[in-house]
Amino acid sequence: MAASKMVMASSLTHFRRLTCAATDSSASYPARLVPQPPDLIKWVRRQGGFVHHSLKIAQDSTNGLGLLASDEIPKGSDLIALPHHIPLRFSPLESDGIWTEELWAMKLGLRFLQERAKVGSFWWPYISNLPEAYSVPIFFAGEDIKNLQYAPLLYQVNKRCRFLLDFEQEVRRALEDLKANDHPFNGEDVDASSLGWAMSAVSSRAFRVHGKTLPDGTKEDVPMMLPLIDMCNHSFEPNARIVQEQGAENGKMLVKVVAETEIKQNDPLALNYGCLNNDLFLLDYGFVIPSNPYDCIELRYDGALLDAASMAAGVSSPSFSSPSPWQQLILKQLGLDGEAPNLKVTLGGPELVDGRLLAALRVLVANNLQAVEKHDLETLKSLSAEAPLGVTNEIAAFRTVIALCVIALGHFPTKIMEDESLLKEGVSGSLELAVTFRIQKKSLIIDVIKDLTRRVKLLSSKETVTAQE
Numbered sequence: 001m002a003a004s005k006m007v008m009a010s011s012l013t014h015f016r017r018l019t020c021a022a023t024d025s026s027a028s029y030p031a032r033l034v035p036q037p038p039d040l041i042k043w044v045r046r047q048g049g050f051v052h053h054s055l056k057i058a059q060d061s062t063n064g065l066g067l068l069a070s071d072e073i074p075k076g077s078d079l080i081a082l083p084h085h086i087p088l089r090f091s092p093l094e095s096d097g098i099w100t101e102e103l104w105a106m107k108l109g110l111r112f113l114q115e116r117a118k119v120g121s122f123w124w125p126y127i128s129n130l131p132e133a134y135s136v137p138i139f140f141a142g143e144d145i146k147n148l149q150y151a152p153l154l155y156q157v158n159k160r161c162r163f164l165l166d167f168e169q170e171v172r173r174a175l176e177d178l179k180a181n182d183h184p185f186n187g188e189d190v191d192a193s194s195l196g197w198a199m200s201a202v203s204s205r206a207f208r209v210h211g212k213t214l215p216d217g218t219k220e221d222v223p224m225m226l227p228l229i230d231m232c233n234h235s236f237e238p239n240a241r242i243v244q245e246q247g248a249e250n251g252k253m254l255v256k257v258v259a260e261t262e263i264k265q266n267d268p269l270a271l272n273y274g275c276l277n278n279d280l281f282l283l284d285y286g287f288v289i290p291s292n293p294y295d296c297i298e299l300r301y302d303g304a305l306l307d308a309a310s311m312a313a314g315v316s317s318p319s320f321s322s323p324s325p326w327q328q329l330i331l332k333q334l335g336l337d338g339e340a341p342n343l344k345v346t347l348g349g350p351e352l353v354d355g356r357l358l359a360a361l362r363v364l365v366a367n368n369l370q371a372v373e374k375h376d377l378e379t380l381k382s383l384s385a386e387a388p389l390g391v392t393n394e395i396a397a398f399r400t401v402i403a404l405c406v407i408a409l410g411h412f413p414t415k416i417m418e419d420e421s422l423l424k425e426g427v428s429g430s431l432e433l434a435v436t437f438r439i440q441k442k443s444l445i446i447d448v449i450k451d452l453t454r455r456v457k458l459l460s461s462k463e464t465v466t467a468q469e
């Protein structure tokens with residue numbers, strides 16, 4: 001990572017004016033925008049919304065504030081219902097088509113800043129209950145960003161920081177000559193820090209709700225803020241889910257949360273934010289999930305790297321960097337060659353080895369087109385398809401992936417044991433997150449190595465039996 005980019009990334013931490021105080025990592029949950037915000041549950045009820053009488057807002061272990069059941073709640077119960085006017089969405093004026101999909105968080109964020117600055121905003125009881133600071137890496141010091149030790153995430157963090165710094169200039173230019181009455185933020189200065197606060201509030205709390213039906217019959221996804229519902233923390237085993245209903249009286253959309261399972265007394269309400277890897281959890285939500293089954297590492301498909309890996313693995317005469325024409329054709333079909341190839345492949349997660357990478361390895365290790373032609377691409381991409389091109393081919397492909405893993409592990413400057421000792425010393429909140437993140441990436445690589453080694457052993461024993469017969 002270029003030093004200049006690191007400086008750029010760290011510079012956001014110098015713009016904290018509108019985010020109020022810096023996060024106190026020793027606090028059990030992030031402070032709210034105002035010290036004693038209005039009661040959010042009462043506000044939702046006053047606005048005609050429904051909140052189950054056994055729900056309360058309370059500290060949720062280490063996850064900040066959350067919604068807790070003060071009593072047992074039966075499965076299927078309605079927990080929260082928000083009428084159409086409570087969610088915070090873009091105003092039509094802002095839907096001007098200039099914005100790309102990547103900017104949706106900023107688009108909704110600007111709306112947030114507008115409401116935050118407006119005296120007497122309808123949403124103030126909601127906004128004042130939001131955390132005043134976020135633990136997402138755009139607010140890490142430059143050193144802690146480096147401490148993530150993982151290039152794809154460093155790239156994303158720097159991209160966001162650059163975007164915010166550029167966007168700050170754009171907003172400043174747009175506001176420069178406005179009269180006080182026309183100022184959308186009530187005359188308040190909008191800088192990279194306040195934009196970062198708004199973007200993080202949105203990325204960590206917005207939900208995508210179905211909107212209009214599109215011409216192709218699919219539903220448009222509309223990101224919006226769902227007050228109170230966004231007090232639910234995440235779990236891959238949620239006990240609640242969001243449903244959308246047409247209101248009986250006015251036909252307008254109603255967003256509800258219903259109990260997916262029976263909820264015991266003192267259990268926190270949990271929604272599933274999505275089957276995401278730790279890069280996205282950290283980047284958007286500011287936390288890392290240990291042993292996340294959806295976590296993966298990203299690699300770039302590269303013939304020369306694969307040659308090095310296969311040589312290290314003792315695989316004979318690989319042709320990764322100089323595939324024969326028939327192999328090249330298959331690589332094109334896999335999107336790994338040709339015009340505008342998609343060279344991003346992953347290891348880990350539910351698939352264990354990216355299907356496209358596995359198919360490429362099987363095909364490139366094979367020396368005979370006839371054997372490959374017997375199988376369709378889906379079979380070649382599948383890890384559960386047992387050695388489609390033969391046991392020797394499969395062992396060579398797996399050994400190459402194992403060597404790739406060893407190379408990837410070697411790119412981390414520290415070992416897991418060193419990381420663990422660092423955590424035991426007691427470190428800042430952001431360093432703890434960065435070190436936990438990299439420990440998880442390394443553990444994941446080790447798990448892939450273990451899994452594939454087990455498969456190689458099993459295949460080798462089959463190979464021996466076949467040779468003896």
Ligand SMILES: C[S@@+](CC[C@H](N)C(=O)[O-])C[C@H]1O[C@@H](n2cnc3c(N)ncnc32)[C@H](O)[C@@H]1O
Nearest residue numbers: 063064065204205230231232233234285286287
């Ligand atoms: C939608 S908000 C939930 C309410 C939030 N806990 C609060 O105090 O306002 C999402 C944020 O909650 C925290 N969070 C949610 N689920 C979590 C989990 N499983 N582990 C750690 N933090 C979690 C993260 O800070 C995340 O950005």
